[in-house]
Amino acid sequence: MAKTVMDLRRGxxxxxxxxxxxxxxxxxxALKWVLKILEGRAIFVIPAxxxxxxxxxxxxxxxxxxxYNMAFAAAASTASGMARALRAMGEEDIHVVAWAGDGGTYDIGLQALSGAAERNEDMIYICYDNEAYMNTGIQRSGATPPKAWTKTTPTGKAEMKKxxxxxxxxxxxxxVATASIGYPADFLKKLKKAKQMRGxxxxxxxxxxxxxxxxxxDKTVEIAKLAVDTYVWPLFExxxxxxxxxxxxxxxxxKDYVSLQKRFRHLTDADIEELERTFLSRWEALERLEAQGTIFL
Ligand SMILES: Cc1ncc(C[n+]2csc(CCOP(=O)(O)OP(=O)(O)O)c2C)c(N)n1
Ligand SMILES: [Mg+2]
Structure with a gap:
């Protein structure tokens, strides 16, 4: 199994x-890394x-x-059935991975996801968040950040990101963990931890x-790194x-982050400042949750 980021290139x-x-x-x-860490011992359920x-x-x-390709709303329910069937057949070490986009997770798959989470089904649910419905031509989702251009938010999204x-x-x-391809060591650690757990x-x-x-x-990884360093995408577990x-x-x-992406090109300096305050206040809320110790239990 890959022990370091460099190992990911081998095998x-x-x-x-x-x-x-x-x-x-x-x-x-992200997908390549997940498969390497799971050493291919996984069945993927992938919605539209x-x-x-x-x-x-x-x-x-x-x-x-x-x-197993599945209907848009049903990744987590399908993976639930698959995990239960495998365990009933005595297959304990094959991972069931629900791999869905942000639209299939934050929005349309949320009901199935919530049910599977509540039942503590034995799966790894991975949401890759590209912050819009990309496959159908860039429509806004619950994951699209405020002020971002999409085809359905031509002057910038007015609402928050869920x-x-x-x-x-x-x-x-x-x-639960957030991860970034801009911080591979952190991503690997989290994947390995998830791999060892059940439920x-x-x-x-x-x-x-x-x-x-x-x-x-050629800026994909740089932007992923910048998202973390500008408080846009906090890394936590x-x-x-x-x-x-x-x-x-x-x-x-x-500014370093938004200026690289044309989806933010309509932003004024005042818009960027407002957005920065929004991300910083979310970050501070996370710090408070960390200081609080156990949350939600
Ligand atoms: C019930 C239903 N509604 C709409 C679609 C059309 N559709 C297919 S993929 C997709 C976008 C998926 O967005 P996301 O989950 O964020 O994944 P991405 O395309 O960004 O990778 C949509 C709207 C569909 N297949 N099924
Ligand atoms: Mg998407």
């Missing part, structure tokens, strides 16, 4: 070259999203692992999208109800 490939992903796709980078397109059609699929990781944590599940585990990974956010394709911030941001101005 078998589960996501083969020549997939249908856009160049610079953050979701595909970019990943089901990246996969490509059988028999020329780029994915060398079992995938605090999804905390919504899942409020179910009292064994493990409902939720990981929400920040997946920059060059196509939807409109930035150069909630283990058995105890919240811990796992990476301290390097305190970069929000």
């Amino acid at each position: 078998p490939k589960y996501v083969l070259p020549g997939s249908a992903a856009c160049p610079g796709c953050g979701a595909q980078i 999203c970019c990943t089901s397109v990246i996969q490509g059609p059988y028999p020329k699929s780029a994915f060398k692992f079992p995938v 605090n999804m990781a905390l919504i899942v944590a409020a179910h009292g599940v064994p493990y 409902f585990r939720y990981i929400q990974i920040f997946a920059p999208c060059p196509t939807g956010w409109n930035f150069p394709v 909630v283990e058995h109800g105890k919240l811990k911030i796992t990476v301290k941001p390097r305190r970069r101005p929000l």
Whole structure:
């Protein structure tokens, strides 16, 4: 099993070259790592999203692992049934992974996700968050940040981004974590921890999208790093109800992050300041939760 970030380059490939992903796709980078850490011993349930397109059609699929494609709303309920069937057959060490986009998690799959979390189903639910419905051409979702352009928010989204990781944590599940492909060591640690646990585990990974956010394709990882360092995407975990911030941001101005992406190009300096205050107040709320010790139990 990969012990360090460099190890990830070695060993078998589960996501083969020549997939249908856009160049610079953050979701595909995250997916490759997840498969490496799980050593391919996983069955993926994938609802309608970019990943089901990246996969490509059988028999020329780029994915060398079992995938069960499912209706948009049903990833967590399908994975629940699959996990129970495997355990009933005595298969204890095959992971069931629900792998869904933000639309399939924050919005349309939330009911199934909530049910599976409440029943503590034995699965790893991974949401790759590219902050919009990308596969259907960039429509806003509950994960789209305030002020961001999408095709359905042409002057910028007016509402907040849902605090999804905390919504899942409020179910009292064994493990919840946020992660970023810009902080691979932190991501690996969290994946390995989730791998060793049983019950409902939720990981929400920040997946920059060059196509939807409109930035150069070689900037994906840099943007993922900047999101953490500008307080846009806090890295934390909630283990058995105890919240811990796992990476301290390097305190970069929000301007460094938004100026790289054309989805924010209409923002004035005052808009950026307002947005910065919003992200900082969310960060401070997290710090308070960390200081409080056990939360939600
Ligand atoms: C019930 C239903 N409504 C709408 C669609 C159309 N649809 C397919 S993929 C998709 C977008 C998925 O967005 P997200 O979950 O964020 O994944 P991404 O495409 O961004 O990877 C939509 C709206 C569908 N397949 N089923
Ligand atoms: Mg999406």
